[in-house]
Each structure stands twice: as structure tokens, then as C-alpha cells.
Amino acid sequence: MLLAVLLGGLIGYAFGKFAGFLVGAAIGAFVFNRLKSRLIGKLHSIQSGFIESVFAVMGALCKADGVVSRDEIQMAEAMFARFRLNENQRAKARAAFNRGKAPEFDLDAELQHFLRMSGSQPAFLQMFLQVQVSAVAADGVIHPDEHAMLLRIARGLGLPESQVDQLEAMLRGAHSGQAGAGASQRSSSQQIDDAYKVLGVSSSASDAELKRAYRKLMSENHPDKLAGKGMPESMREMAEERTRDISHAYDVIKDARKKAS
Template sequence: MRIWGKVFGFALGFMAGRIIGAIIGLWLGHKFDQGMGIDFNAFNKQNDNERQNAFFKATFSVMGHITKASGRVTEDEIAFARGAMKRWGLNQNTTTIAQQAFNQGKQEFFDLDKQLRQLKSSCFGRHDLLQMFIEIQIQAAFADGELHPKERQILHKIARSLGISARELDFLLDRIVAGEQFHQGGAKTPQQAKTQLENAYKILGVTSNTEHKDVKKAYRKLMSQHHPDKLVAKGLPPELMEDAKQKAQDIQAAYELISAQK
């Protein structure tokens, strides 16, 4: 039981207005003690859950909207969505929610602007989380091996709505394509080794002429943005942590490959 608010309220009230002041001070102190009794941890946990749910629903509904942009959803795009659900280890309940959100996003009446406003509101002040969101959407758009003009148009709309510049989006597009090739590619021949190194530079957003200190700076910035624990703390659903880990591993591998060449 909290009493210090009542004690100080009574004392200050008595000094200011004797008995009447003491009564008022006691009442104000009681209200203060009640306020101090609020479980802020539970409140913050509720906000985190709401943020994760908003991110999760937006991820699949917007993914469905993007895949339908070219006129029809391809088998590769469906496979990407299913693969994401499997890769993220969704249980039956969350898989159903994801499927419903994906199908909702494909509908003509889907309100992309409203969905993005809700996402931005839930992730206010969490730019890294919003960047992770658009990275997932870029991967979905490239699922069939190409980027349709309408898909690009939607990606730019998403970026503007989330406060991501066109320049930053172009950087993300180059980095994600390079990341996919870097993650899948090998270095069995000199040409493959050259391509792998070029992709490593693109992942970090640097060039072969960039000084090593600036390469290291870019690497640290990207690792900070994609650190799985930081992203989850900011509201990334835990199911998506594996994707964040993979991105961090690719950034690390790209930096190590470039460092070996410097």
C-alpha cells in the first residue's frame, strides 16, 4: 500500500491551509498514490503486443496487395508467402490470420493508405522497424524474379507513407537484390568471386573506392539497424526474428569479404 503521497499531501496542505488544506492535500496525495500504483510494465507490454499485431497483419495484407499489382498472383509469389509463414514458424492460428490478411490485401477494396497509417502510428519513432517492413515487401515483389512497374509504384507509395525517401528506397532495392544473390551465390570461379564481392559492396551501400574506415562505419550502422534483439524490442514480431538474423549474418559476411580484400 502506498502512503507517502498522503503523508506529504496532508503535511503540505496543513501548512498551507490548516484543516481544510490538510483534507485537500490528503485527497490529492491519495490520488497520487493511486497513480503510482499503475502497472506501467503491463501497459508497455500491451502496447508491444498491439504493435507486433499491427506489424504482422500489415506485413501479409500489404504483401498480398503487392503480389496482385501486376494483375495476377504468380505461383512464385504464393510460394514466397507460404515460405515466409513456414520460415517464421507460425502456428495454425497465426497462419490462418496471415492467410486472411494476405487474401484481404488482394481484394480491390483493400485500403492501402489506411493500413499504412495504422502501421506508422503503431511504429511511431521506430524507423528501423518500418525499414524492415518495406524490406520484406521488396522481397515479396521480387519473388517472381522481376519487379513489375506497378509493384515498383506501390513500393514508392509505401516508402512515402512511412517516411522513407525515394533515394533510400532505391538503396534498399539494390541492397536486397544483391543480398539475395550474395546469400545464394558461391565463388567457385573467378567471375563468381567478382560478382560475390560486387554484391557485398552493394549490401553495405559502399563501392570498391570507399575507404575502409567508411566501410566499417556503414557496416556498424547496418548491423545496428538489423540487430534482431533491437528489432524485437522495438516491436518486431518474434516470429520474424529469423529473417532479421539472416540479414545480420549477410551483412556480417559481406563486411568480412570486403575486409579481406582491403
């Protein structure tokens, strides 16, 4: 704001000396506050629309296998808590979830609406898809019809279908990390394969290519950067999880290459 006031004052001073400086400074402050108000209003609109579109599509996804189970409803309620939605936001999220379950729900139109609202920012779109994959995998089983709809959602967002595989690989990596040595774990080669999927590179990628992919993903998915573009604060925890998963995948590959050298 200080810069806007000074610029306005200097412009005013050029036309009317000290009196012009005061008038210009006042105009500069007014313009700054108007722009700030519009920016905040736009961010709030994006945040509200993000939540509603997320749960509307989630409702459609849960209905993909023909019926919304009690477990899936509980999963949606758990998401309300995870995203720390207040009562007003929960009411809107429930209404959106029910709208998504309705037979007349237009999934493609909803995805197009979200694309326009989000400015088609890749990290936003990936976060949107990540929520859907996390939701459908909450019960540990992904029905074929649900998987087919996840692919449709990815296409509707303009994302490659491989993004679904990437997110599923992230979930597997997170679950194996939580499982501990005593739980049924995947083989080391499976974990490494998933790590490459998470970073979106092939196993033949050079160390330099691997590092570039890692840095690009970390930059795109930085929680502060996403928040500045309108990501709801309630989604921050999931954004932080995504960056941890990316870092974990990078570490898995680095360790494997070190052992192989």
C-alpha cells in the first residue's frame, strides 16, 4: 500500500506540488484498497467454488458403482473434518455432494466450471484429482466403474490419465510408509516403480532429469504458492502431504540408485 500511496503522491506532486501530492496519495490509497478488496473477493470465490465442486464430483464418483454406501457417506463426513470446514461450509459441501449423486448431475459441465474458476492451473487441477482419488480409495477398494470415472475426471480436467496412476502410486507409497515392518509390504522394486510414477519420469531418466522433475513438482505444489492462488486453507494439509509424498519418492529413487552404483 505504501508504494501505491507514494506513486500516487509523486504523480500528484508533478501536477500540483504539495496539494497535488496529497490528492495523488489519497487516490493511490483508494485504488490500492479497491484492488485489494477485489482480489480478496476473487480468492474467496475460488475457495468456495473449489469446495463445492470437489464434493459435487465426489458425490458422482461415489455413485459410480450404482449406490452410495454408508462407508462412502462416512468418508465424505471425514473429509469435512479433515478439511476443517465450518458449519456453513459443511452445509454447502453436503448440498454439493447430494447434487453430485443426483441422476441429472452433469459431471462434464461441473469439471468445465471448475476449469474456468481455477484458471486451469495444473497444481489446482492435480489437487482436485488427488482429493477424488483419496476419497474413492478410503475403503481400500477401487471399483472398476469408479476407476473409469477417475479417468474421465482426469480427461475432463485436461490432465493425462497417467495422473490417476501417479496419485494411486502416491497413496500406495504413503500407506506402505505407515504400515511399518510388521505389515504386509510391497517389494522394493514395486516401491521404486511407484516412486518413478509419482515423479512422472521413467527409470531411464538421468539424475539431472530426475532432479528437475522433483524441483518442478515441489515448486508447483508448494502450499504457500497454492494458497496465494486461491487454494482454501482447509486444503493445506493435503497439499503438505503431497509435497511429502514427492520428497519421499525422490528419496526412494536416490537411495536405490546409490545402492546400485
